[in-house]
Amino acid sequence: MSTPRWISHFGLKSVPFTKDIIDHDLWVPSSRKSIVDDLVDACHERGHVSLTGEPGVGKTCVLRAARQRLPESGFRLTYCHNATLGRRDFYRQLCMAIGLHPKATAAAVFFAVSEHVKALDSEKLHPVFLLDEAHLLNQQVLEHLHILSNYGWDSSPLLSLVLVGLPELEERLRFRKNRSLWSRVHTRLSLGDSLPEDTNEYVQHRLTIAGCTRSLFDSDALALLHEASGGRLRDVDRIATEALKQAARRKLKRVDRQLIAGVLDTGDD
Numbered sequence: 001m002s003t004p005r006w007i008s009h010f011g012l013k014s015v016p017f018t019k020d021i022i023d024h025d026l027w028v029p030s031s032r033k034s035i036v037d038d039l040v041d042a043c044h045e046r047g048h049v050s051l052t053g054e055p056g057v058g059k060t061c062v063l064r065a066a067r068q069r070l071p072e073s074g075f076r077l078t079y080c081h082n083a084t085l086g087r088r089d090f091y092r093q094l095c096m097a098i099g100l101h102p103k104a105t106a107a108a109v110f111f112a113v114s115e116h117v118k119a120l121d122s123e124k125l126h127p128v129f130l131l132d133e134a135h136l137l138n139q140q141v142l143e144h145l146h147i148l149s150n151y152g153w154d155s156s157p158l159l160s161l162v163l164v165g166l167p168e169l170e171e172r173l174r175f176r177k178n179r180s181l182w183s184r185v186h187t188r189l190s191l192g193d194s195l196p197e198d199t200n201e202y203v204q205h206r207l208t209i210a211g212c213t214r215s216l217f218d219s220d221a222l223a224l225l226h227e228a229s230g231g232r233l234r235d236v237d238r239i240a241t242e243a244l245k246q247a248a249r250r251k252l253k254r255v256d257r258q259l260i261a262g263v264l265d266t267g268d269d
Contacts, residue, residue, distance in 0.1 A: 006248035013211035016244075017237035027205045028065045029198040032058060035189050039066045039162070042187035043075065043128050048161045050134075052169050053191030056232030059164055062191070063130060076120055076127045083136040083165075090141045094129070113148070117159050127159040135165035135172060142172065146181035161185075194231025196223065202233065203240060216244065220257035228264055239263055 007015065028036055035051075039062065042049045053059050067077060078098050085093060091109035095101065100112050120127050129148075131137070137145075145161060163169060163185070170190070173182040200222050207216060217225070221243070229235035242263045243255045252259070 006245045009248035009251075010212060010216060010244065010253075012207075014209075015241075016206045016210035016212070017241045019234075019237070021209070023064055023068050025209050026061060026064050026068070027202055028061055029058070029194065029201055031195055031198055032062060032191070035062055035191065036065045036069070038187055038189055039063075040069045043070055043126070043160050043162075046126060046160055047187055048163075048185045049187040049189060050163045050170060050173065050185050051189045051191070052135075052165055052167050054166065054193075054232070056234040057191045057194060058233060059191060061233070063162075063164065070128065074124065074126060076125045077130060078127065079130045079132065081132040083131065083133040083141075084138065085141070086138055087140040087144055090138065098127075110144075110148075128162060129159060130162045130164065132164045134163040135167075135169035137172075139177075142178055142181065146184060194226075194233075196226045196231075199226040199229070199231050199236060202236060216247075216254055218254060218256045221255045221260045224257050224260045224264075228260070 004015075007013075039049055039051065043066070051059055051062065070077065076098075078094070080090075080094060082090075082093055088105070088109060091113060094113055095109055098113070098116060100116055117127055148159070148161070163173075167190070170188070172178060173185065203217060203222060203225070204215060217240070225236060225239055225243075229239055239260065240255075243260050246259055246263060247253075247255050250259075
């Protein structure tokens with residue numbers, strides 16, 4: 001496959017702004033590192049976590065960074081993303097994710113999961129269930145999760161639940177009907193808006209990975225990029241990529257504020 005001309009124009013070895021990136025090259029802004037620390041600590045303490053934030057603020061990056069720091073010798077991570085299922089189908093999905101054969105009834109599925117969790121504990125492996133898009137969880141599932149977090153008369157924390165979603169997740173967990181689960185979530189993390197320096201750091205990090213050690217964006221261009229994207233990484237990726245393509249077509253070696261403004265004016269924001 002031939003290299004796109006705009007990549008060659010800037011002397012890059014790969015596309016800089018893409019979600020296809022290995023964990024080793026993952027970027028976590030300095031302002032988010034304490035969030036990763038808190039998530040990792042909670043898993044080591046066998047606690048439960050809620051992680052909320054608007055779309056594109058870096059929730060997945062935080063999860064992937066935490067995964068790197070939880071050794072396979074002590075943890076078994078299971079990622080579930082289909083949050084719209086009913087209770088039985090949710091547990092059937094969970095069974096398949098952890099390598100069990102789904103059972104016919106919700107009770108049988110729950111029993112299989114709970115026994116598997118106990119078996120992992122006997123092997124000194126702590127299971128961590130990452131439930132993405134948790135703000136979309138079926139209410140029956142949400143009401144049942146507190147049972148999954150309760151073993152041995154609430155004295156044996158055999159697994160950690162990590163509930164990840166939009167800010168509405170916390171609003172739902174605060175409902176009276178969900179208070180049993182919410183009371184067990186001691187680590188409550190929220191990702192606020194990214195800072196301008198986060199965007200600057202991210203852009204340079206991705207360019208460096210792609211083989212460019214110099215800055216390709218003027219400071220004014222970065223300021224407008226942050227303002228237009230709100231620091232949301234998916235928006236940063238899209239706008240920055242289009243700006244680089246436009247610069248290459250014009251045979252420019254740097255992206256200035258005017259070029260970013262042009263990209264926004266043409267509806268690519």
